[in-house]
Amino acid sequence: MSKAPLLSVKNVKTHYGPVEALRGVSLDVHEGEIVALIGANGAGKSTLLMTICGDPRASEGQIVYDGNDITQTPLHQMVRLGIAQSPEGRRIFPRMSVLENLQLGAFAGDPANFEADIARVFRLFPRLAERSSQRAGTMSGGEQQMLAIGRALMSRPRLLLLDEPSLGLAPLLVAQIFDTIREINRSEAVTVLLVEQNAYHALRLAHRGYVLVNGAIRLSGTGPELLANPDIQQAYLAGGKG
Amino acid sequence: MEYLIQQLINGLTLGAIYGLIAIGYTMVYGIIGMINFAHGEVYMIGAFISIIAFTILGPFGFASPVLAIVIVLAVALIFTSVYGWAIERIAYRPLRGSFRLAPLISAIGVSIFLQNYVHMLQGAKMKPIQPVVRGGFVLAQEGNFVVQITYLQIGIIVATVALMAGFTYLIQRTSLGRAQRACEQDRKMAALLGVDVDRTISLTFVMGAALAAIAGLIFTLYYGAVDFFIGFLAGLKAFTAAVLGGIGSLPGAMLGGVLIGLIEAFWSAYFPIAYKDVAVFGILVVVLIFRPTGLLGRPDIEKV
Numbered sequence: 001m002s003k004a005p006l007l008s009v010k011n012v013k014t015h016y017g018p019v020e021a022l023r024g025v026s027l028d029v030h031e032g033e034i035v036a037l038i039g040a041n042g043a044g045k046s047t048l049l050m051t052i053c054g055d056p057r058a059s060e061g062q063i064v065y066d067g068n069d070i071t072q073t074p075l076h077q078m079v080r081l082g083i084a085q086s087p088e089g090r091r092i093f094p095r096m097s098v099l100e101n102l103q104l105g106a107f108a109g110d111p112a113n114f115e116a117d118i119a120r121v122f123r124l125f126p127r128l129a130e131r132s133s134q135r136a137g138t139m140s141g142g143e144q145q146m147l148a149i150g151r152a153l154m155s156r157p158r159l160l161l162l163d164e165p166s167l168g169l170a171p172l173l174v175a176q177i178f179d180t181i182r183e184i185n186r187s188e189a190v191t192v193l194l195v196e197q198n199a200y201h202a203l204r205l206a207h208r209g210y211v212l213v214n215g216a217i218r219l220s221g222t223g224p225e226l227l228a229n230p231d232i233q234q235a236y237l238a239g240g241k242g
Numbered sequence: 243m244e245y246l247i248q249q250l251i252n253g254l255t256l257g258a259i260y261g262l263i264a265i266g267y268t269m270v271y272g273i274i275g276m277i278n279f280a281h282g283e284v285y286m287i288g289a290f291i292s293i294i295a296f297t298i299l300g301p302f303g304f305a306s307p308v309l310a311i312v313i314v315l316a317v318a319l320i321f322t323s324v325y326g327w328a329i330e331r332i333a334y335r336p337l338r339g340s341f342r343l344a345p346l347i348s349a350i351g352v353s354i355f356l357q358n359y360v361h362m363l364q365g366a367k368m369k370p371i372q373p374v375v376r377g378g379f380v381l382a383q384e385g386n387f388v389v390q391i392t393y394l395q396i397g398i399i400v401a402t403v404a405l406m407a408g409f410t411y412l413i414q415r416t417s418l419g420r421a422q423r424a425c426e427q428d429r430k431m432a433a434l435l436g437v438d439v440d441r442t443i444s445l446t447f448v449m450g451a452a453l454a455a456i457a458g459l460i461f462t463l464y465y466g467a468v469d470f471f472i473g474f475l476a477g478l479k480a481f482t483a484a485v486l487g488g489i490g491s492l493p494g495a496m497l498g499g500v501l502i503g504l505i506e507a508f509w510s511a512y513f514p515i516a517y518k519d520v521a522v523f524g525i526l527v528v529v530l531i532f533r534p535t536g537l538l539g540r541p542d543i544e545k546v
Contacts, residue, residue, distance in 0.1 A: 078434065100420055
């Protein structure tokens with residue numbers, strides 16, 4: 001880990017009007033890592049992912065990606081830098097087909113890669129291949145989640161930001177999605193920053209984790225360290241290993 | 243019977259003009275959810291630019307009407323598109339994110355401004371030109387009554403069908419069309435995927451203005467005279483066409499335009515002509531009572 005981090009968030013503050021949603025957050029993500037960001041509802045996890053992409057803008061602090069300051073970079077440039085996001089609420093395009101959603105995922109990419117990339121996504125999520133001409137809005141929550149992740153992968157990202165990939169999914173499907181994230185990280189060398197409420201799964205998957213409380217980082221450490229931490233166990237893991 | 247066929251031809255031609263303008267309303271509504279009330283004026287400007295260009299070309303003679311039309315078309319497309327682009331940039335973009343009525347009020351302001359601007363520069367009098375395209379086919383004859391379809395009418399209908407097909411392809415099958423539909427459904431997500439939202443919205447206005455320019459050129463060729471006020475009623479009727487067909491739906495706009503053209507032509511043929519606009523808006527009211535989303539305006543229609 002002596003190399004400079006791929007993504008470095010430095011003392012970032014974000015405001016929604018007068019409300020301070022992030023109160024000076026710093027974290028690093030190194031190339032090849034899976035980093036989990038855990039915390040309660042409203043702690044600012046999704047805000048942090050969106051702030052990294054530039055909407056809302058950080059009102060203070062700096063975001064450095066691959067050695068460049070991207071704090072003021074326009075939203076639509078992020079994917080060209082290699083940052084893709086599967087955002088909170090999935091935000092698939094409901095009135096378009098699965099195929100069209102994936103085509104939009106490749107919007108900024110080289111059309112020459114399209115066939116190979118869609119084949120890769122269909123290999124990771126065979127369900128999407130079966131449904132490719134279906135209107136995305138009529139699919140189940142789990143299928144929509146696969147589509148949101150698949151769409152993000154279509155841009156060949158270096159850094160994948162995943163917001164609550166397990167939200168609302170059946171336990172079997174949660175395990176499957178997390179296996180897929182591990183596979184994307186290992187075999188495709190995609191760096192992952194993962195926001196999760198499902199702390200147990202997330203910390204088992206991640207190399208390192210951060211705990212966000214009320215818009216500030218409270219704790220950080222390796223996945224096993226955090227899993228073993230009594231505070232974490234009490235606050236986030238009590239009530240079972242969902 | 244002959245009379246009916248003639249009115250059908252006239253109505254379709256008129257409907258093509260309304261339909262082309264209506265697409266501009268429907269596309270802009272689709273992507274930013276506002277009614278661009280200045281769009282009728284954009285069409286009027288397209289007609290004016292056409293008539294000015296024809297007047298300048300006039301002294302050289304229309305040895306080849308096709309060449310003259312192509313030159314005028316190019317000029318009208320370029321200038322009208324610039325107007326469409328500038329209206330969005332100056333009057334609407336700064337208000338994006340403001341309350342919903344703000345751009346609407348701004349649009350009415352732009353409409354009034356453009357009318358008066360043309361009024362001032364060009365005067366209030368009708369500007370006529372010599373007919374550019376003459377002649378046609380006689381389809382049938384009964385006594386003194388001749389059913390005729392002019393070359394111009396054929397050209398208008400063929401061009402409109404071709405434009406409609408081209409636009410449908412553009413919206414449904416190309417990357418630009420997908421980006422437009424993505425902006426319509428979720429602007430922030432579209433940006434996360436690399437779509438330059440501002441540019442896409444600008445392009446939508448330019449596309450709408452280009453179609454309005456074509457409609458303006460057609461009007462100029464068909465009626466041979468233009469004044470600064472033609473955008474008002476035509477804009478209102480094209481807007482009605484867009485609502486009748488289902489605002490946001492591209493085929494709906496075209497269908498609405500054709501229906502309104504036909505209603506006008508047939509009403510004028512068989513009933514007092516003074517009430518033709520009453521008939522048009524009356525049908526709109528009836529359709530909206532029974533189908534509030536318009537004829538093709540279902541949520542599952544692909545919108546732009």
